[in-house]
Amino acid sequence: MAGMHYDIVIVGGGAGGLELAARLGRKLGPKAGKERVLLIDRSSFHIWKPTLHEVAAGTLDTHQEGLSYSILGRANHFSFLLGELDSFDPVAKRLSLKPILAEGGKVLVPERGVTFSWGVLAIGSGSNLFGTPGADQAHLLERTEDAEAFHTRLLAAFMKASFSTEKTMSVAIVGGGATGVELSAELIEAHRELLDSLGAEQRFRLDIAIVEAAPRILGGLPEKISDQATVALERKGVRVHTGAKVVAVHPDRLETSQGDIPADLIVWAAGVKAAPTNADYGLEINRTNQFVVNERLETSAPDVWALGDCAAAPWVGTEGKEGRIIPARAQAAHQQASYLAKALIARMGQRRVEAPFVYRDFGSLLSLGENKGVGALMGGLGGPNFFVEGLIAKWAYISLHLDHHRAIMGTPKTIVLALARLLQQRVAGRLKLH
């Protein structure tokens, strides 16, 4: 097996890993950065994961939003290698990547080995199906391919409903957390845009049900926000079933503790769990397969760190949060990337950053459709407070996304890209219908 060596190897170019690679590369400069920092990802292009519900609804086009890792590497002075992690040996400081197969299963690129001085795991997480029978048949929103597959099915279902006698299509979303709520808001947006392009004869109703086992949706947010979001969603025609446990997922319905919910499409957006293969890498993991790290994001092996969703990091320095782990959020991955960039630069200079990573929670950032959608969704609600909080949340979500782009592209390119996308939407419309 051919081998190569880099000082710093980062596996996973998502919200956290890509920012880390870009920060390190820029800090080390054009020559040293490319030679010393390697980013590995199983995909050749990057999509910021919190936008996957927009990809699923068709309000975001991956061909425009996707950023090539190779081009980002060139601009930020890091090397990129396409491949899926196969083995990771923290003692030998060596990893291997699965072969890349061509269509028909022929080996295009054989298995590759990489050794490193310092390794970082930033491979994210997936869904927790809680052992529910049939749940693996539901659509997930773990990867870009999942969101695109859902979008293709959504367009087909829209088409079918448009020419059916019932003139209705239904979506059941398991999980009333941020992802489920954001997805339902985005689907309402997509449906509204589609109806604008259809004649009266072809119009149809979209029936969305959110199924949540807990007593309220958005359990991580203050109760007032959950109540108001429930009212807002119900006004838009979304049925919110709380305290309903999903017993089984069938191709055409959800079987719940409160009865059956028929659906043309079913999305599983509940729970977070890291990959079971994380257990094979010789590092301590927790019950949800996250790598256990200390307050400096160090794993149980020397010179190996983990950040983002795949890491269980202790929440230190915030009153009332002691003993808890930092939530799996893009804002956590973003903050951890800048902390770790400093820590790794110090380590390369034989120093050690002793200060712990302190997570600053800026609240839950929800995207509830485009600005008009936020207004429409929340405008009719009791009191101006929720409207204002909604706009703040929307702005916070946008600024987190912009922060991510600034970290990987710099400010001028971020502004140009944001303007280009705005213009593109004005010309071609917001909804992707192909």
Ligand SMILES: Cc1cc2nc3c(=O)[nH]c(=O)nc-3n(C[C@H](O)[C@H](O)[C@H](O)COP(=O)(O)OP(=O)(O)OC[C@H]3O[C@@H](n4cnc5c(N)ncnc54)[C@H](O)[C@@H]3O)c2cc1C
């Ligand atoms: C629909 C949706 C909406 C969300 N909205 C928000 C929000 O509003 N605010 C917020 O803070 N958070 C939100 N989140 C959560 C947020 O997306 C994650 O917390 C964040 O992306 C975690 O960053 P990460 O770098 O740990 O992992 P990821 O961003 O998931 O990146 C992991 C990377 O690792 C790569 N990878 C995985 N396994 C391998 C492997 N074996 N080999 C090679 N590469 C691998 C993947 O291709 C990916 O590029 C949302 C999530 C979803 C799904």
